[in-house]
Amino acid sequence: MKKRLLQVLIASSIAVFAHQSFAAEQVDLRMSWWGGNSRHQMTLKAIEEFQKQHPDIKVKSEYTGWDGHLSRLTTQIAGGTEPDVMQTNWNWLPIFSKDGSGFHDLNKVSEYLDLTQFDPKELKTTTVNDKLNGIPISVTARVFYLNDVTWKNAGVEYPKTWDELMAAGKKFQEVLGEKYYPVVLEHQDSFALLRSYMIQKHNVDIVNEDKKKFNYTPEQWVEFFQMYKDMVDSHVMPSSKYFASFGKSNMYEMKPWIAGEFGGTYMWNSTIKKYSDNLKPPAKLELGNYPMLEGAKDAGLFFKPAQMFSIGKSSKHPREAAMLINFLLNSKEGVEALGLERGVPLSKTAVTQLRESGVIKDTDPAVAGLNLALSLPHAINASPYFDDPQIVVLFQDAIQSIDYGKKTVKETAADFQSQGDRILKRAMR
DSSP states (O other): OHHHHHHHHHHEEEEEEHHHHHHHHOOEEEEEEEEHHHHHHHHHHHHHHHHHHHHHHHEEEEEOOHHHHHHHHHHHHHHHHOOOEEEEGGHHHHHHOOSSSSSSOOGTTTSSOOOOGGGGHHHHHEEEEEOOOOOOHHHHHEEEEEHHHHHHHHOOOOOOHHHHHHHHHHHHHHOOOOBSOOOBBBHHHHHHHHHHHHHHOOOOOOTTTTEEEEEEOOHHHHHHHHHHHHHHHTTSSOOHHHHTTTOSOOOOGHHHHHSBBOOEEEEEGGGGHHHHTTTTTTEEEEEEEEOOOOOOOOOOOOOSOEEEEEEEEOOOOOOHHHHHHHHHSSSSHHHHHHHTTTTTBHHHHHHHHHHHHOOOTSSSSSHHHHHHHHHOOOSOOOOOOGGGGHHHHHHHHHHHHHHTTSSSSHHHHHHHHHHHHHHHHHOOO
């Protein structure tokens, strides 16, 4: 009887153990990101390789273009249904994790995610209240990239100063015609470029987080928006009204960009490949100079993490999620699959690997752009509130008011300052 009872207990224990092992082995993760087709394909390839090495972990990929991605993620996070691993933006930290508790603290999974591959200074930029909310994949800055064929046809040297940039607009108009512009800037790009100009001139950033409001005086805001109007009037870039006439497709998919009528852009070095790839051959994008005012102490660069990988606060599998992030950023296979798709990596082992394999070349536009940005004075760090979606939309509305003739520069400046201060006060509460 005792023997029979012992056999039953052993069999029962084996069954329980087998059930527990099976349950532990079957882990389903969800991962979301946004981007273009090349990013989708490279990320899917990396995930496929991860699943080969970890057959007990299945990853469901949720990828989209940029439009609508934030609103979708906002709904998911609010409902506690966000993916386990998310590609996130640095300026989302104040939105989703003001006190640092909006995402899983990656310090708690450092056993599975090698944080030593990242400079502590870079990790600090994505840390809130001592909680690591995301791994910065790369850093990025907006710099000028110019269509070599278009600029050659215009007979204009790449500008080195703001005055030379202004003069290029009229030269393009005279030589190539009304449809040709030295650069095209979407509203986010214009906002960042004007910030750069004002920092060079006044050595003061736009947002004052201590006072929870803008830094600029009413007179400086008039100067800010007058600079925008001067650039449009000087034919340096198309107005928002003209740009809107080409529809809502991605700028790099618009006919004027492909044909070279838009002669360049002020763009993140980490994303420039998709802009260059769409040009009509033999045109290519070359890195331009960065215009500086004489005596400027800071270039006013908008330097930030290009994107982050974060783990959802609601994730039931933070360990496996950390393993996936580590694979993508630090493993030989993951690094090889992703290449420079999300910019020049911050992971030390990734940089070593990609340099040895010849993927990272100083002549590559993305790498050259980063090197240029790093060589410029950039002590003033942008506040994530500068990139707050509400502030960005407010700026878009402001320049449309100017371009459509609804408000004067002075009226626009006053409205932007008053409405922006209210937005910042609410956001920083």
